[in-house]
Amino acid sequence: MESKQVDVAIVGGGIIGSSIAYYLAKEKKKVAILEAQQIGRKSTSAAAGMLGAHSEYKEFQHLYPFARSSQLLYKELYEEIKELTNIDFEKKNGGLLKLAYSEKEKQELESILSLASVEWLDCKEVREKVPQLAVDIVGAAYLKEDVHITPLVACNGLSKGAQLYGAEIYEYTRVLRVEKTGIEYLVKTSQGTFIAKNVVIASGVWSNYFFQQLGLSHEIIPVKGECVAAINEGTPLHYSIFHDQFYIVPRNNNELIIGATKKWNDWSEEPTLDGLEEVIQKAKRMVPEIGKMKWKRAWAGLRPQSYDGYPFIGEHPELKGIYFATGHQRNGILLAPATGKMIRDFIIGSPVEKEWLDAFKVDRNMFAYGGGK
Ligand SMILES: Cc1cc2nc3c(=O)[nH]c(=O)nc-3n(C[C@H](O)[C@H](O)[C@H](O)COP(=O)(O)OP(=O)(O)OC[C@H]3O[C@@H](n4cnc5c(N)ncnc54)[C@H](O)[C@@H]3O)c2cc1C
Known part of the structure; x- marks a missing residue:
């Protein structure tokens, strides 16, 4: 050339x-x-x-x-x-629910709750939005603007x-x-x-x-993240659910993205069984019925971090x-x-x-x- x-x-x-x-x-x-x-x-x-x-x-x-x-x-x-x-970015409008399992975790959300578009929902209110959520949560910060795309x-x-x-x-x-x-x-x-x-x-x-x-x-240090996708054939999920570094994100076609580990300075691009087990356990803690859903695929990616x-x-x-x-x-x-x-x-x-x-x-x-x- x-x-x-x-x-x-x-x-x-x-x-x-x-x-x-x-x-x-x-x-x-x-x-x-x-x-x-x-x-x-x-x-x-x-x-x-x-x-x-x-x-x-x-x-x-x-x-x-x-x-x-x-x-x-x-x-x-x-x-x-x-x-x-x-091309449509497949924006999903629900926003994100950041869960708190204790009063201490609720306090940790305080700085986010000070932002204009963020509101606190108690356990009953948040379960009205997402009935599949675990019963032992105190509530969640509802971040309406934190939508997601593909x-x-x-x-x-x-x-x-x-x-x-x-x-x-x-x-x-x-x-x-x-x-x-x-x-x-x-x-x-x-x-x-x-x-x-x-x-x-x-x-x-x-x-x-x-x-x-x-x-x-x-x-730049790679921070490896492992994820798994499941098929949700039950009640559709309209919000991203987040706790600590773990999350469940619904895609338009009833696929749930379940992630993610954080492995500092790990260059391998394949997920491990331990990593997948960890994200599945964390997701089940948020939405117990996830364990019954069908497996779709799993993957890993490297986050570029300074x-x-x-x-x-x-x-x-x-x-x-x-x-x-x-x-x-x-x-x-x-x-x-x-x-x-x-x-x-x-x-x-x-x-x-x-x-x-x-x-x-x-x-x-x-x-x-x-x-x-
Ligand atoms: C599991 C996981 C979940 C994440 N979730 C989110 C999220 O929910 N929201 C969010 O905002 N971010 C998220 N991220 C972070 C996000 O994916 C990254 O920050 C972003 O994709 C980085 O984009 P990039 O273009 O810099 O890198 P990349 O997408 O890696 O693109 C870099 C490209 O450079 C190419 N390349 C490399 N070397 C060369 C070369 N010598 N010549 C030519 N091309 C080259 C590569 O092939 C690659 O395509 C997530 C990351 C992971 C791993």
Whole structure:
């Protein structure tokens, strides 16, 4: 293949790379997504799809305005992408119920309960919404705005939307090296070389390779999450149910997504029986009848996490035109629209919120923020 000239080469076609491509292509930038495998099939397809801006409030206070802005952006994106591509993100509107099994756990929810759209439901009220819930709960915080979508469908919608605005998508195209040449970059791939003014590294847990290759010592740690899906043939569930790090998320077709373990620095992408047993036990504690449901499938994915829990969204400290957008750990689906917009603003020269710029910049003091590790 002859070398191809683009404005922006995006390394990785997960939800982060696809969102960046969408926002940039809409601004008429010549964009190429370079994806080693297929669009959205790594961490993105493993996700439950909760847009948990409120759910994560306690651990992510600095991140909350960013997360909330991204959640609000989804409201426009559902319509916009549906009209453009006919792809529906499969948004499910019920919201999320964060359970408390004791008064202490209720108190722990207090910061979330202070948010405008969140309300407390006692055991009777919450069981009116979800009769299948265990009887020993004290109640739940009801997070109406924390709806969920189907991540792979959303990722496909964003990449398809980008394509319709002129972006080119190269699947099975692994980026091998990025090299500076004058004011541009040579992006060497398994399918030939691209010449780009800007390069965005959005390769999830695999971004480590590019930090090193581009002279930085930053690290993304994989946090493995294991999930199982069951078929619910009983009373439909209309809400996501959440306790501690475990959840049950209903998909449109009566599939229940049951997750998820958190295994720090575990690179294996297969679920283990111990991991699946753990998530099933935790789910049964929330909805006892789950044990009787039919098994559908199980999987694992790697959440990309930085040491302070915040993503890297910003320019390389020395190499102008190289950007990183990685490390979104358990909130990458939620944060994809705001990340896409932020990278777009860097590249087209629009202003970026100062607080977000400082919190997510690549050369930050990793101990200053202490986000939700
Ligand atoms: C079990 C689980 C549940 C989750 N639930 C939620 C949730 O409910 N809500 C939420 O907001 N988030 C959730 N997440 C987190 C979310 O899935 C991630 O934060 C998000 O998918 C990260 O997206 P990404 O595009 O950075 O990474 P990925 O989706 O992994 O995409 C990176 C892409 O880069 C490609 N790549 C890698 N190296 C190269 C290379 N050299 N050249 C070209 N391409 C390359 C890969 O093939 C991959 O497709 C969950 C994650 C897991 C594992």
